[in-house]
Amino acid sequence: MSQQSRIPRLLVLALLAGGAAAGAAGVEYWHSTRASTSTAAEGTVPNGSAIERLESLVASQSHSMADVGYHWTNLWFAGEKRNWPLAEFYFNEARQHILWTIRIRPIRKDLDQRDVDLKALFDAVDSTTMAAVKIALMQRDPVKFAAAYKGALEGCYACHKASGKPYLRPVVPHAPAQDIIDFGSDAPVGP
Ligand code: HEC
Known part of the structure; x- marks a missing residue:
């Protein structure tokens, strides 16, 4: 990149x-x-x-958010394969990159040119829909994970809409964005 x-x-x-x-x-x-x-x-x-x-x-918000899309896509497939350590990795990466996006430009304008406080929006998402994903990962619960993941997509979308970008609607992905990593749960974990 x-x-x-x-x-x-x-x-x-x-x-x-x-x-x-x-x-x-x-x-x-x-x-x-x-x-x-x-x-x-x-x-x-x-x-x-x-x-x-x-x-x-400095990298643009678009770049750091494209990374979020990448990590969040891979997260779905790691969870689907019940590879929880890999899923946690992608969750943490996505979260860090959202924080990085906010640091790049904390205040944006909505479609009516009003200020949008991205940090406040993220705090709301982080403590609700994203936290649910984290909990499902910690509990290693595939059913909860799938539901929480979909719920979190709505959180992603809420921020996009509030930022004046209602056309950026994240959905459950069809294929992993990463090809070279083994997503299987029998992949080696830890030293
Ligand atoms: C705190 C607000 C906020 C949250 C939460 C958020 N986004 Fe974003 N996202 C943005 C903004 C702002 C942009 C537009 C950046 C730009 O100016 O190009 C964006 C753009 C994107 C893009 C398009 C990047 C590109 O240029 O191709 C993707 C993909 C994306 N977000 C995925 C996600 C996903 C997945 C989540 C949830 C896990 C998420 N976002 C959560 C604010 C947010």
Whole structure:
């Protein structure tokens, strides 16, 4: 993905900016979750203040949300195969990427140009529909999981609608987004 090549530059700029602790933490998060193949010397740095430069390099909400779609898709199939450790992994990844999306742009406009507080919306979803998925995973209950997953999709959609994007309607996926991972529950777990 395109943001992969941007991470080291972003990291360097975040450190240069000084005091941008929150930004650096976010960048570290990206860095720890994404393998990178480029170097800090690559490309050119745009003009402007350090903050402007950081803003121009930060991944878009669309990118981080596409990751959420990816993780949430895989979560369904891990749960279907009762591979609970893998399902928990994808659940946690999705949740982290939603948080990252919010950090990128905490306030959006709805269709009527009113402010939408994404953090408040997420807190509502996180403590209800997403929490139900987490509980089903902890209980390793496939029936509860399937129901909670579908309920959580409504939570996803509620935020999309509130953000002025009612056309982004997540549904139960037809195929995993990840092909190289063994989704079966007989896949090795733990050391
Ligand atoms: C806190 C609000 C919020 C929650 C909760 C949320 N989303 Fe999103 N999502 C957004 C916003 C805002 C966008 C549009 C980003 C943009 O500007 O492109 C989006 C976009 C998307 C996209 C389109 C990405 C692309 O560009 O292709 C997908 C897929 C997606 N979300 C999946 C999910 C799923 C699955 C969930 C639930 C597990 C979820 N989202 C929960 C706010 C949210």
